[in-house]
Amino acid sequence: AGFAAGYVFGSTLEWAVHKYIGHASPSLLRKLERWPRLHRVVSEQNFSHAVVHHGAYGANHVVAFAPRDMSRPGAEARREHKRSIMQAHIDAHGPDFARRIAERENGNRLRSPWATALVVSPFSLAAALLIRLGLGALGFSAGIEFELAFLAASLLFIPASHNLHRYLHMSEAEAQGKAGPLMGAFLRSALGRWLYRAHHAHHDKAGRPNQNL
Numbered sequence: 001a002g003f004a005a006g007y008v009f010g011s012t013l014e015w016a017v018h019k020y021i022g023h024a025s026p027s028l029l030r031k032l033e034r035w036p037r038l039h040r041v042v043s044e045q046n047f048s049h050a051v052v053h054h055g056a057y058g059a060n061h062v063v064a065f066a067p068r069d070m071s072r073p074g075a076e077a078r079r080e081h082k083r084s085i086m087q088a089h090i091d092a093h094g095p096d097f098a099r100r101i102a103e104r105e106n107g108n109r110l111r112s113p114w115a116t117a118l119v120v121s122p123f124s125l126a127a128a129l130l131i132r133l134g135l136g137a138l139g140f141s142a143g144i145e146f147e148l149a150f151l152a153a154s155l156l157f158i159p160a161s162h163n164l165h166r167y168l169h170m171s172e173a174e175a176q177g178k179a180g181p182l183m184g185a186f187l188r189s190a191l192g193r194w195l196y197r198a199h200h201a202h203h204d205k206a207g208r209p210n211q212n213l
Helices: 002-022 026-034 036-056 077-091 097-105 113-137 144-154 156-171 172-178 182-187 190-204
Strands: none
Touching: 002 036, 002 097, 002 144, 002 156, 026 036, 036 097, 077 097, 077 113, 113 144, 113 156, 156 182, 156 190, 172 182, 182 190
């Protein structure tokens, strides 16, 4: 029960972060300007995902900055031109900003998964405690193992974002060639194939629908 509840909580949290930070609206970013540190964090995450990541894979889901059809004449030149424009846009924010963006590999990985887990864990534990207390008030018994299972499941989206996401931007052959045995088997599974199709739809429709990883 703890794992199932934690999975629902983590999935909902990942959906919300993706929608409201990864694809933050201009109006939200303007409202956050009254809190400079929070504004900087959200703006950078938004830039990394909505601008860099969706800019890199806006036309071609598996080749960064490439046009949809790489077989057409001049496709490689157009790809390099788009990449250079994006890099100039990134560099305009300063070397430290550019370094942090580069660490995310065009938005395919998290810059610091452990730091992300440390930020998310208190919220997960607080939610688990509230649910556990609620179950107790209703006469159901839930021990510490409930909270531990809840926490573990609620953090699953972090390794998915850091380790799985990049394979969703590869062709099936490339992904199978680069993935280890366990990841390769997962990508071949029904769930792995569904995730690939859903993520492709997210990019193909310019961020809509807001699919979870």
